[in-house]
Amino acid sequence: MIMKFKDKIKEMMAPDVKQYKKIIKEIMGLEAKKNGFKIAKKTSTGYSKTMLAEYERRIDEIFVQRFSIDYDFVVKKLELKTVGITETRSFDGSEEEFRRTISEFADIMHKEGYKNCDKALKEPRYSMAEHGYLLKNYKQLSEKYCKENNIDSDMVFVEKINHINDKVASLRGKEFEEVKEELIMVAAFFTTTLLQCDGTNIKVYGDLDYFAIVQSSFSSVNTLNIILSAWYKKYKYNVIKSSCMALLSAEQFEAIDWKI
Secondary structure (H helix, E strand, O other), rough: OOOOOOHHHHHHHHHHHHHHHHHHHHHHHHHHHHOOOOOOOOOOOOEEEHHHHHHHHHHHOOOOEEEEEEEEEOOOEEEEEEEEEEEEEOOOOOOHHHHHHHHHHHHHHHHHHHHHHHHHHHOOOOOHHHHHHHHHHHHHHHHHHHHHHHOOOOHHHHHHHHHHHHHHHHOOOHHHHHHHHHHHHHHHHHHHHHOOOOOOOEEOOOOOOOOOOOOOOOEEHHHHHHHHHHOOOOOOOHHHHHHHHHOOOOHHHHOOOOOO
C-alpha cells in the first residue's frame, strides 16, 4: 500500500516516540503513580501533533483527570496540558533537551499540576445516573418547572435565558446538596429553551441514557454541566450566554437583545 504524502512527511518529522515515552515514564512516572495517575491505554495523534504520553486518574464512572505531553513537529514545540495549565517549550530534537524539558514539566506538575487536579476534585459534580435522569425526563421536568415558576408560554427566548441566569444566581451561596435537584430542574428548562432554536436537537444514544446534550451544526452543549458551572462560577465569563453563542449562528446570536 502506497503511503499518503502527508503521512510520509509526518513519519519523517515525528520524534522517536518509543524512546521519548520511556524518558517521560522514567522522569514523571513515579510521582504520577503516587498521585493516582496511570498511563492511558490510547493516545491521540493529530495532523501536526503526536501525543507522546497521557496519564489519567479515573475518579468515578464519568470523571477522569488527565495530563498529557504533545510534540508539535511543525513548530517544533513540546506541550504540557492539564487542569488549568498549558505550557510549551521549544525543542530542537536532541535527547538532552528533551530530558531537560520533561524535567521542567515534572517540576510544574509537582508544584502546580497535581494540586490543581486535587483542587478540582472538590468541585461539585453530577453522577452518570443524574445526567441520565435529566436526559430521560427533561420534557416533564421542564413542564413542572414552568408551572412552579409561573413561566409564561409566550415568553421569548432571551427572556427565558435571562430568567435562567437570574435563577441560577439566586441559588448561589447555598450548599450543593441543598440546590442540586433544583439545578437539574433549571437544566431541564434550559434544555427545552435551547431546543427552541432553529437547527438544534437532542443528541441520541440509541436506547441508552447518557447526557442531555443539545447540538446544532455549530457545536453542542451539555446543559447540566453548563448550569452547574454557572452556579459555582467556574469561569469568569457568562457560560449560559456563551453556550447560546456556541449553538447559534452569528446572525441568530447578534439578533438577540441580550440583557446579561
